[in-house]
Amino acid sequence: MTVYILRTLLKMVLTLFVIITLVFFATRLTGSPLETFLGEGLTAEDRALLIEYFGLNGSIWEQYLRYLRGVVEGNFGLSFLERRPVAEIVAERVWPSLQLLLASLALTLCVAIPLGVLAAIYRANWIGSAIMALAFVGYAVPNFVIAIFMVLILAFSWNLLPVVGNATWAHFIMPTLAMSGVLIAALTRFTRNAMLDVLGQDFMRTARAKGLPETVVILKHGLRNAGVTVLSVLGLQIAGMAAAGNVVVEAIFSWPGIGELLVSAAITRDYPVLQFGVISVAMAVVVVNALTDIAYAYADPRIRLARG
């Protein structure tokens, strides 16, 4: 197991290196970040001074090496706009994003797994069909559409919920619902399919032949097995949610999280912030994936033993 964790960590470091490199060069594809940022009214001396100050002097390779050295030392540069370390700026945004992520995850699990199990058990009658129809609709509607309709109805027309920011628990309701919608739909469908596979297995018949009540058969023997497969997608879903889902939702609700920061950094062309923001999100994805892998290995004894 230790070896397995070490290998996973090694893979993580490699992935991060690749991402840092990609992000660094991608942001520079549009030319020097400062060209669009500093404006016209600067003297040549001031300009050179600023270029040096932000570490933009030298060839792109020199900049890249300097940036890498900074990364190793934990120094990711200064924000063009706020003139303070980007790590500080991003760090302030982590907790609000994480809160929203955890709230959405909890809601998704609480709704999608029971719905998926029910849809599998009642696959032949209207309950199953109704759940699957809902899931289909939920999957087809993008989260920003859900968000905008909620804002229109719940906030503007009925004036029930606040829209902007994260001050109170009431602020959580709409962003959480908007972020969970697609996830609930996806996970419901997935849970149903995983559960259908399991329901037809021989060991389920064995469990019934033991005289166990149907609820025990389904929840203990069935869900435990389906859970192993569900877990593998769940990791990917959370990662996707961390990466993309919250950018849109946070922007709509002005949620002071990383997603909102990325959007405003892109608009103001604050490249150091954008760079570090993307790297942090990528890091979160990689970490979640690694954690999922490890959790998967713990959940399924066959994998655990095969990997030693």
Next chain:
Amino acid sequence: MIDAPVLSVKHLSVAFGRHVAVRDLSFDIHAGETLALVGESGSGKSATALSVLRLIEREGGRITEGAIRLGAQDPVDLAALSDREMQAFRGNRVSMIFQEPMTSLNPVMRIGEQLGEVLRRHQGLGTQAARVAARHALEQVRIPDPERRLRQYPHELSGGLRQRVMIAIALACRPDVLIADEPTTALDVTTQAEVLKLLKSLQAEIGMAVLFITHDMGVVAEVADRGVVLRHGRTEEVARVADLFAAPQSAYARDLMAATPKLGQSPLRPPVPQAEPVLRVSGLSKSFAQGGGILKPRTVTQAVRDVSFDILPGETLGLVGESGCGKSTLSRALMRLIEPDAGTVTLAGQEITGLDAAALRQARSNIQMVFQDPFASLNPRMTVRDLITEPAYLHSGIGPDARARLAGDLLEQVTLERDVADRYPHQFSGGQRQRLCIARALSVSPRVIVADEAVSALDVSTAARVTRLMQDIQDRLKIAFLFISHDIAVVERVSHRIAVMYRGEIVEIGPTDRVLRHPQHDYTRKLLAAVPNPVPRPMRAARRPEPVL
């Protein structure tokens, strides 16, 4: 009433939709007695078993008529219970073991938990008491080191051990009736012998009645006191096993007996005339490596070790051995479907081990394979005409007219009608499909056919017809067969010579008669001793008076 049966099934009928699977079936079983339910696939044996446990509804069937009375005193009609009421009986007073030990246990739960939950449920034991009882249950089924097994997961145990765990679960609450649905069919013959012996001794200890479901007459003779012969859901015969074997009354039972290969009772095939061997294998070896990543240790399994044999034209060499002994690896390595590590294979005078891809393709028309599963090895979207002439088309590029003619000829060879060429595989039964596979192999006029467990998935009467067909074709076309099987009685019936394989090596090879009557190697002797003999042990003492049925 001491002589009352512990399980009494009266006029049971079971249907799946409109299809009637079991029709008016009646039988009794007394405590300590074993009743065999015998029949080929589709006879309704499993439907009966699942009906007694009332799990048939879960499989989409229903009991349309009849009573299933459990208990010698105050019998309860299981057919009339609700599902909730039934739960108290399942796993407690009636329990069941299934055919597939590999899939019948929950893969993500420890053995201890799977055993413990049945004890907690039916005997109201606490966690600690259930654990002690679970260990005791494992000891009872003679599983060594029970304390460690309780903490293990199913995939850490062999097939034989898993089936012992299933038996332990089924017998944990000392049931009145144990239903065993083909419990040894998926096991090797030596493991089967151990499991059957175990079941018998546990029956003597606990005194439960056993309803034993099997298609194997050899197993019936080993374990059962009485037998019910089923066919298409109808009862063909009910008799004591000794009578069933000595003088079967119904025509179907007689056919079934005749089709069952009995070790040592098949007429020997005369040796083929000496000739240049058509297939010569010498020093063939193949090993598989697992792991070998950056941080993983590499393990090497020697699947086939230094194997040598010849086959003459028109000769059948039977290759017997248990699962995992390397039979299938050998058959694939000698066709170079997988690349052997060492050794040579000479086919029709040409050494194929050194050939390049194009030459090998040519040479392969001389050697063809027939596989075990006739359902999986035929592409369901191709017509029979295309399927059986495909190898000929690939090897010589014959045109559509020639393909149609060839298809007709091949179908005649395997005793099917010429005009079935337009049909699709799903329209054929298992035996007919295996004939199609043989026709496909014949399409390139091979000199050698490798039949890998080719009749293992078929019912005995179908298997008998298919092996007879193979012999007819062999006598006419002088094709050599490598007949691979775990079933020694079938091998005896078809083979001129037999090779016994054990742990990747051929430990004994010789004429059928010599290998089976005068085995030289210990393993051969062990294998032969384990084969269930479809001749009942001389007159078991009848434990009960014959009930009126």
